Amino acid sequence: MPLPDFLIAGVPKAGTTALHAALVRHPQLYLSRVKEPKFFLSDGPPPTSGGPGDVQTYQEHVWRRADYEALFTPAPPGAVRGEATPFYLYDLAAHDRIHALIPEARLVVLLRDPVDRAHSNWTHLWNAGLEPEADFLTACLAEEQRRADGWADFWHYVGLGRYGRQVQHLYQVFPREQVLLLRYRELKDAPAATLDRVCDFLGVRAGVLREIPRENVNRHVVEDNGVNRVLRGLLRAGGQFGHRFPVPLRLAARGPILTALHRKTGARPVTTPRERAALLPLFADDIALLQDVTGERYDDWLSVDRHATAA
Numbered sequence: 001m002p003l004p005d006f007l008i009a010g011v012p013k014a015g016t017t018a019l020h021a022a023l024v025r026h027p028q029l030y031l032s033r034v035k036e037p038k039f040f041l042s043d044g045p046p047p048t049s050g051g052p053g054d055v056q057t058y059q060e061h062v063w064r065r066a067d068y069e070a071l072f073t074p075a076p077p078g079a080v081r082g083e084a085t086p087f088y089l090y091d092l093a094a095h096d097r098i099h100a101l102i103p104e105a106r107l108v109v110l111l112r113d114p115v116d117r118a119h120s121n122w123t124h125l126w127n128a129g130l131e132p133e134a135d136f137l138t139a140c141l142a143e144e145q146r147r148a149d150g151w152a153d154f155w156h157y158v159g160l161g162r163y164g165r166q167v168q169h170l171y172q173v174f175p176r177e178q179v180l181l182l183r184y185r186e187l188k189d190a191p192a193a194t195l196d197r198v199c200d201f202l203g204v205r206a207g208v209l210r211e212i213p214r215e216n217v218n219r220h221v222v223e224d225n226g227v228n229r230v231l232r233g234l235l236r237a238g239g240q241f242g243h244r245f246p247v248p249l250r251l252a253a254r255g256p257i258l259t260a261l262h263r264k265t266g267a268r269p270v271t272t273p274r275e276r277a278a279l280l281p282l283f284a285d286d287i288a289l290l291q292d293v294t295g296e297r298y299d300d301w302l303s304v305d306r307h308a309t310a311a
Contacts, residue, residue, distance in 0.1 A: 002081060004072060005102075005106065006202055007105055007108070008020060008082065008084035008085070009085070014110040014184045016084050018214075019110065029204060030081050036085045038061045040088055045063055046059075047150065052130040054152040057152065087154075090160050106179075107170070111163055112161075114287070114301065115275065115276050115280065117161050118160070119136055119275065121157050137279070162283065164290035164293060165289065180197070181294060195210070196209075277304045
């Protein structure tokens with residue numbers, strides 16, 4: 001049975017969905033129709049409890065090997081097979097699992113300014129009605145307790161952005177020539193050139209892909225008001241206890257609630273200088289480690305006063 005030749009291995013909220021959407025258009029590539037199988041995140045069944053919405057997400061994991069291999073069975077003969085699970089970089093044990101099964105795999109990793117990435121992560125969960133904390137900084141400071149309570153990796157706003165240790169471990173498991181590190185801004189600002197780099201890395205024809213399909217971006221932050229608190233409570237309750245009800249029923253109920261929650265739109269959220277000043281000390285040492293490990297400069301991530309980027 002077939003296995004992937006490459007993985008888009010990281011990081012969440014750094015353009016992995018957009019890169020996946022671009023690569024599926026290449027005639028020499030085949031990416032699994034399940035975008036995030038999460039196969040290498042566990043040695044068996046995923047957890048059965050967690051934070052808001054985690055149980056439903058865990059039920060979506062493709063954790064049986066036969067099911068995982070079946071994702072790549074439709075690939076045409078000779079196609080380079082791949083999948084995108086942006087949590088593989090963060091989960092150090094996943095590095096070893098990947099190497100044990102597909103040691104020749106090529107790994108594509110997208111990195112984004114860690115403060116902006118964390119803010120986009122928080123905005124995603126807030127707009128989904130799952131994040132209970134209306135203040136971004138307070139939600140970041142709640143991370144350790146959430147870890148202790150068993151909340152899933154997507155709630156690790158700070159931890160997910162400490163790339164230095166993650167990349168260092170990845171380089172201990174895989175040869176550097178099997179890893180392609182990209183920056184989120186490269187994908188945004190120079191999509192054709194960046195896609196050519198990816199194609200060259202994967203050994204397929206360059207010059208075929210010229211643009212990135214539009215990403216699902218957060219256009220606004222949902223208001224924190226009385227009505228929305230009730231709607232959020234319903235969505236979180238469904239995430240925590242929804243396993244008692246059939247999946248179609250949960251999904252049917254979730255759609256109208258989200259529609260009501262998103263009834264108003266506003267400005268796209270950005271990371272503020274105050275938020276950057278508060279969070280940068282949590283990342284400074286790791287950014288220095290990332291620079292040492294990769295030999296590349298990430299000094300722009302250390303600026304408090306730089307122009308805030310869209311989440």
